[in-house]
Amino acid sequence: MTVKMIVTDMDGTFLNDQHSYNHHLFKKVLRQMQKYDVKFVLASGSSFPRLAREFKGFEEQLDFISQNGSVIHEGTHLADYTPIDPQDINYILHEVTKAFPAEHISELIVAGIDTAYVDQSMSPASLAETKIFYENVTVVNDLTKVTQLFPNEHFIKIAICFAPEVSPTQFKRILDGILPDNLLMEVSGFNTELIGQAGATKANALIKLLDRDGINPEHVVTFGDNENDLGMLTMTRQSYAMKNAAPLIQMQAANITDFDNNHDGVLKQINQLLKEMR
Secondary structure (H helix, E strand, O other): OOOOEEEEEOEOOOEOOOOOOOHHHHHHHHHHHHHOOOEEEEEOOOOHHHHHHHOOOOHHHOEEEEHHHOEEEEOOEEEEEOOOOHHHHHHHHHHHHHHOOHHHEEEEEEEEOOOEEEEOOOOHHHHHHHHHHHOOEEEEOOHHHHHHHOOOOOEEEEEEEEOOOOOHHHHHHHHHHHOOOOEEEEEEEOOEEEEEEOOOOHHHHHHHHHHHHOOOHHHEEEEEOOHHHHHHHHOOOEEEEOOOOOHHHHHHOOEEOOOOHHHOHHHHHHHHHHHHHO
């Protein structure tokens, strides 16, 4: 079996439920990947600054797909991004705030490449949660006017985190009726929907990296646990759904990890794959 690139989702996959990972094992596994010239890509729905923090000291050795595929970094170099038209941002914010009572939305976030914007009405608890995933957060007086307040920003994603009592069936039905054809909605976990350009997915971002390096998808290993990982899981024959992933995700991946995200499932699986390459 030939492996030239390994791509992993972050939350619920590479990271444990405390948003951390086994640093000692990671350093060991990364050295082995580099020995065999295997590229390592982190693919997440959250922001690049957050990913850079998680892998501080290793940034230049990795590739990053952030904002659910809307942003690509080669090390710390911004390689590509896919913005949303400001008119679409304004439309979605208007329709969402009209369709849902304020208490049904715990987090409403408009993300740029490096900065996320939230409304001043966001609760302190929700703001603290947002900072885990977006690192750089700016609070504004009125989020519906964010494109006017920051006319030079490149907005690339809208994230909507619904309160636990709101059923996914309910908010998906409503959002489906709101979204224009050029935008795509994907679940990223935590009762959160990510909205971006239809082509700005993890799978399409991965294709750009494969084209860059001349790598065939059959030589790529992917790991994921949620709906927004399905594109890259189904495009690679060596795909792994996490042991903790929902049955629907596990059914569509080629393999299931032996361990879940709280027991170093990704790193242990990579370690085993590298042993098989010797």
